[in-house]
Each structure stands twice: as structure tokens, then as C-alpha cells.
Amino acid sequence: MLRFGICTPEQYQRAGERRRFSGSRVNYGLLDVGDHPTAEQIRTFEDVSFTLRTSNGTFRTTFRNRFRDVDEAALRLLRAFYPLETELRVQDRAVSHGLTSWEWAEALLPVYPRAELEASDLLLYLLKVTLPTGEVYIVEPDGKLLQYTKAPFVVSLHHRESWRFPVNRAIAARAKRKFQELNLPEGWMETPYGPRYSVRRMPFVHPEARSLAARDPRFQFRARSIFEYTPAACHVLRTMNIFNRAYFSEEQLCEGANAAFHSIKPGGVWILGRTLEKDLSNQVTFLRRMDHGWEVLERIGKGSDIEDLALHSPVSSPVR
Numbered sequence: 001m002l003r004f005g006i007c008t009p010e011q012y013q014r015a016g017e018r019r020r021f022s023g024s025r026v027n028y029g030l031l032d033v034g035d036h037p038t039a040e041q042i043r044t045f046e047d048v049s050f051t052l053r054t055s056n057g058t059f060r061t062t063f064r065n066r067f068r069d070v071d072e073a074a075l076r077l078l079r080a081f082y083p084l085e086t087e088l089r090v091q092d093r094a095v096s097h098g099l100t101s102w103e104w105a106e107a108l109l110p111v112y113p114r115a116e117l118e119a120s121d122l123l124l125y126l127l128k129v130t131l132p133t134g135e136v137y138i139v140e141p142d143g144k145l146l147q148y149t150k151a152p153f154v155v156s157l158h159h160r161e162s163w164r165f166p167v168n169r170a171i172a173a174r175a176k177r178k179f180q181e182l183n184l185p186e187g188w189m190e191t192p193y194g195p196r197y198s199v200r201r202m203p204f205v206h207p208e209a210r211s212l213a214a215r216d217p218r219f220q221f222r223a224r225s226i227f228e229y230t231p232a233a234c235h236v237l238r239t240m241n242i243f244n245r246a247y248f249s250e251e252q253l254c255e256g257a258n259a260a261f262h263s264i265k266p267g268g269v270w271i272l273g274r275t276l277e278k279d280l281s282n283q284v285t286f287l288r289r290m291d292h293g294w295e296v297l298e299r300i301g302k303g304s305d306i307e308d309l310a311l312h313s314p315v316s317s318p319v320r
Contacts (some may be wrong), residue, residue: 002167005154012044023051024156027149028138029128032202035210042207049097049204054123055144055158058247060096066275067100067240069300070282071107074236074271077286077297079111081267082235088115089234091263093226094242095119102209104238105219118234119209120224127189128200129179137179138202141189148175226256229263237264238271240284243306253306257313264289269297272304285310 006026033041049060092101101119129137138147145157161168212219273284285303287294
């Protein structure tokens, strides 16, 4: 009939190993671990991120050392093409919360001291809207409602609660109506306080990645689409676990390949691949940008499943 949520850090710790499978029952506000989190708070951030489902249905199911073999192969190839004093420009796109970007930066920047690595994603923070009653809404930057918390309940607002929990479904419906009745003014997301609410930005970037970005200007985060491009902006572009047929049509994938081509300097490298769910192996193709197309440098596993599409996509001027 109903289920209670996990609202506080203490409840989360008591949940033990089961907490990683609690999904939307867990208060997403637990991602707000501050600038100097403990080891336990970092684990909490990683675990909550693992089961948080964004409005477009994707999960940030990344983990430590996920791309170790990709990082090692990339560094070896770069050393073959670029002297160590090169002002290397590297972009890592669709990075989720950036843990794997941080690991790549930790390996790359000591070798290329003049390099810069930009990690990008469309969702770098969430909004925490708190009402005077203690009710809390977690909202995406574009205004999409994700979750509502009022102890002892935590309910999903964008993705429907299971029919097995009619009380939770009723609470979710009431919470959405109440949010609409606030009649928040235009620009409320940029205003920390209002007469009936307060707003706080919660970084959705891994604490260790945020820490490195704060102390080393060579590593930075930016909100960027995978379809964006700045002509010849980088020597290396990595797009892991984003360009696949489950997310995009053939036409969109061709558009993405075209944007990648125009983003990379001539002779630069595109790292294109995905991680298989069944065994967590990486299937990656390393492509080199030539004058009128791509050249395969090498592969990890069987290579990217859209390698052929990328190789045969017509090169044209993409729409900005």
C-alpha cells in the first residue's frame, strides 16, 4: 500500500548494502555533501548517483576505474602524435558526474603539463527547493520535477510511482499540484529566496572532480551538448556511452559524428565507445580526423558499435 523513504544520512547508513538498490526512495538531497566531504559522504554521493534517474530516463551508472584501459590506450596514442610540451586541448563529453573525467585528468595532466581537459555534461547541478513546512522538491535546471520529500515519505515526481503503492502515488499527485500552486515567478531558479520557498543549487559533479577543478584551472567543467561544436577546438574528444542507437536515431548519430569531426583539429583523435552491461568491458574505437573523414587507429575489444556509421557519415558543415 505504501513505502517510506530514506530521508536522512543516518537512515541511509542504517540501510547498509541495500541502499544501493533503493532507487527513488532515497532523498536526492543527500547528494549535497559540501566542498570538504568525508570518505563516507563521497561513497553516499556515488551510491545515490548510481540510482538517480534523470527526467530523460538515463542513469549515471559510472564507477571507479571504469575507463582505465581507455585512458592507458589514449595516453599511449597521444604520446605518439604530440610532444609532451604541446598545449593539448582535450574534451570529455557526456561525463555524467565526472568521476571518470577526474581519473583521466589525474593520468593525463602530469604527462602533459600544458594540457587542458574540459569535462562537459548538460546536467551539472540540481535545484533543491525548500518550503517553510520542511517539504523539499528536487528539480532539474529546466524546471522538471524529479522528487518530493516530506518525512517519512520520499516520492518520485517525473517517473510514476509503482501502482503497488497507491499512497505514494497520491502523495506525488498532491505534491505536483502544490508546486504548481506556488506560482513561482519567472527566473525563480536564479533567486535563492522567495516569500514561500528557498532555492539551493546542488552540484551534481563528483566531489573529487570538483576539488580538482577548484585547485587546478587546467581541469574544468562546462555545460555542453554532444551536438555542439567550436571549430577545431580540441586535439582529443572522448564520447563514451552516449552515442548509441538506444538513445538516438541514425540521423542524430550522423549529426553527432559531424559535430565531432568539426570539433577536432586535423590529425586529432576521437575516442568513441561504450561499456557492455554484461561484463563491463569497454568496446572502443580510436579514430583520427583526416582532411575529409576518419581513419581507424586502433580498437579496444570489437570497437564501437557505430564505428561504421561514423566512418561513412558525410562530412558537412553542421548547424550550430
